[in-house]
Amino acid sequence: MNRTRRHVLFFASAVLLFGLLAWAMHDLPPFGHYRGPYGDVINATTVYERHITDAITAVNFDFRGFDTLGEESILFMSVIGVTTLLRRQKKEKKKDGPDESDEIEKHRAPEPSDAMKVITLGLVGPLVVYGLYIVAHGQITPGGGFQGGVILATAPLLVYLAGDLKTFKRITTHSVVEIAEAAGIFGFVAIGCLGLSVGAQFLANVLPLGETGTILSGGTVQLLNIATGLAVAGGFVSAIYSFLEQTIEMRMEGEKD
Amino acid sequence: MLILQIAILIFVGVTGTAVVLTREVRSQVIGLSFYGLILAMMFFIYQAPDVALSQIVIGAVALPLMFMLAIAKIRRNELQRKQLKEQEERKAA
C-alpha cells in the first residue's frame, strides 16, 4: 500500500487507540496516591532484613535476582549477535585492497590536537576509578553493576579519541575482555548455586550480612554486583569494537604510508 | 515543586516530538542524546536517582555512540559502492 493510504490508516487507528487508553487510565490510581502494598513492605524491611540501604539494588539482586539473571543473558546473547553480524567476511577482504581511491581519503578524520590528547589521556585513570567506585558501592548509594559496567566500558574510547589506535586495538582485542564477560555470567550462576549447595533456594542470600552502610554489607549482593559489572563492561567493549573495527583498519593503513 | 514537575513533563513531550520529526539522521542523533538527558532530569525530579544514573550512562552516551558508528559505516559502504560502479562504467566504456 502506498504512503498516503498508510498514513490515513495509521491516523484512524491512532485516534481510536488513544481514546481507549484514556478510558482505561481513568481506572488507574490517581497520580501521586500510590496504593500497592509491595513497595511499602520492601521500604520498611530492607535495612533490617538485608542490611542494604539502597532498596532498588536489593530488589534487583536479592528479592528479584532471577530477573536480573535473565537480563544478563539477554545482554550476552545480543553481544554474540552483534559480533557475528559484523564479522569480516571473505569477499570483503578482497575489495579492501591497496587501491583505496581518493573519495574515501577525503572523508578521513584529521589528527587530534595536543589539547585533546592531554585531556583524554589524563581522564582515563579517574574514569576507571570512578567506574570501580560505582560498582563497589552499589548497595549503599545509587549505582550498582550496570551503571558502573557501562562507565568502565567507555574508558577505552578516550584512548581512541586521543588518536592512539595501536593501544586501543591492543586493549579491546585482548582476551581479558572476553574472559571478563564470560566470568561475569558464570559467576552469577555460580553464586546462585552457592545457595543451592547450602540447602536454601537458588540465589538465596546465604553469606554473612555484615554492617549496614559499609562496603561488605548485603551478603551475596556485593559479589553479584561485581559479576554484573564485569559482564556488562566486557559485553559493551566487544560490541563497540565490532562497530569500530573497519574504521581502525583503514586509519592504521593510512598511518603506515 | 509542582510547577517543576508539570514543566518537565511538557518538556519531555515536546522533545520526543522533535526527535521523531527530524528526518536527517545525523541531526537526530544529537537530538536523541539531548532527549536522554531530559529524561534523566525527569527521573531526578520524580525521586528515582538510580534510574537517572543508568539513563544518563546508556541513553545519552552509549546509544548515540553506537548510532554514530553505524551511520559512519553505512556511509562508507555507500561510497565504496559508488566507487565500484564508476570503475565498472569506466571499464565498460
Next chain:
Amino acid sequence: MSIFPYLLAAYLFLIGLYGVISSRSFVHIAMCLAVVQSSTYVLLLAIGYKVGGVAPIFADVPVGTAAVDPVVQALMLTDIVVEATVVALLLALAVQVQKAAGTVDPDKLLELQG
C-alpha cells in the same frame, strides 16, 4: 492533572509509532523505537510516585519516612539495559542490509531478493 502523566505516556507511544511508519531509513526507525520505549518509562514512573515521598535510599533518612516505590524503579533499570541491546542488534542488521542490498530505505526493499 491526575491523569496527565499517563496521557503523556500514551502520546509518546503514538508519536513514536508515527515515526516508524513514515520513515525513510532504518536508522531513523531505530531512534523512533527508542522514543516508544521511553513512553513505558514515563508510565512506570507515574505509577510508583507518592506525593511528598523521597527516593528509596535510606543511607541518610531514617527508615520510616514515606518513600516512592522501588519495585517499578528496578523494572525500569532492566528496561533501559534491554533497550540498549535491542538497538545494537537493530543497527548491526541495518549495516548488513546496506551491504547486501545497497540501500537502507524500507520502501525500496519491498521484495526479498535471492
